[in-house]
Amino acid sequence: MKIRFITGLTVICGLLGNACTERMDITSDYITPRLVITGYITTDTTVHKIYVRRTAAYFGKERQLTYSNARVKINGVPLWPAGDGEYHTDSSFYGVCGETYTLDVWLDFDEDGTEEHYTAAAIMPEMHTLDSVTLASINRGSIKPPWMLMMHFQDLPGPNNFGVHLYIHLASGRKLWYSEQLQQYFINNFGDYAAEGEYINFPALSYIITESIRWYNNERIALYPGDTLIAELNMLASDYFEFIRTAQLEINGGNPLFAGPPANMPSNIQGGALGVFGAYTVSRQRVIIPQW
Template structure:
């Protein structure tokens, strides 16, 4: 278990830290920053566009407006509408279909405000969802966390049979009473199946509830839900690179640094993420 945890990294969304962080970017020109996600959830999906340059990352990025955005899965075409500056939602609700490749098209981008319109493309395959057998919650009043502090934690253990035919890539986040509490870069966990490829996991710890954090306190009869993400290898690699940029200091809307990988064309930064979600729940009994 401890070996697996060495591979665990943290992904997604943002931290609440507001300390200035001077990150080295390519200062020769502004680039398009893209955050785009398609999942198996039936909802309106989003694409977020902004400008990226070598600025202190506690400043809000400049939104990129008036773009034309479409997503195609080879059968259906989904148009996106700008609902706020730089934020685009699909005009209809839909759910991604595992096994299909999704194509993102971003047109009519006047990034340099000179009337010259640019276009960007990306594609990603949606993996099939992971099948989870069960989850369990365990209390530890002296758990040693990543900061080498011994603290009071509730730990969520995962039980599943890994698919030996594939190299699988996992992401994990937790809800308490239908509220996603592990939604920051430092809280959402990802892992490869290196240590249980084709085997049954026997209670791998993938959820961590710090009882000193108000939004993570566990009470009797709380409904705990594990979100298990089926990621592509490319997205896992992208996320791993984000970890090394000390992303816990980067606040909302800042966009990723320019020297990590991307699947967006035309020298953009960011990622078009496509993944399946499996949700598994349990009721906590506090003695």
């Protein structure tokens, strides 16, 4: 809806004058680098990763420096350094619903010869099982695209910090993680729409499925009958949900019509580092694009 509202404004500006967009030079002061620790665990059984890096200047080509000499543990179990600031769990690792996971990182970031200790905790939420995914045509009375991706699942008591990832498996064999960019990722706490414990049928509003959908770097992906859409329902830990919500506001400089003044995202890392340590559940279902 926001995108369409902005489109409307652009139309107005186009009518009124000759609104235009162009690149401009901005010089900002570079702040003292800060340590950044990011990562999350899920209920999937797989290698889980923690990243230890430091900030880099926003404008220009500077890349983040990484730290491969940190000691990293989750619930006391060491992660092994995989290079480039990545620390991996064992491939048999998975998160258990209701469990509290504590991340500990030791690193001499300020180079004073003594390691500083950084820590964070995340509780794995209760699993919400996605029963099915359907496609509902936006046009009343039609079965043709554009469709919305409808999620059908039973709500459970407790916080409702939902997220929906979308994966696309084309019949050609190409596989896309469509919501890899945070701004594509659909999150909603459903607080206003469903009472506790109701059965929820709700569209993941970020995903309008048309014959040709726009993806990363404006690439158009053509969809055909027989292509597979995989929806992944997530229940996010509260801190992680807030991190994602604010990140969606801040990336690309915010939205001047709906966002407040820009501000740093919250961090649940104790010890002065930026970043987030999150946890979320995973439940997937698929739907095949029908003939239209």
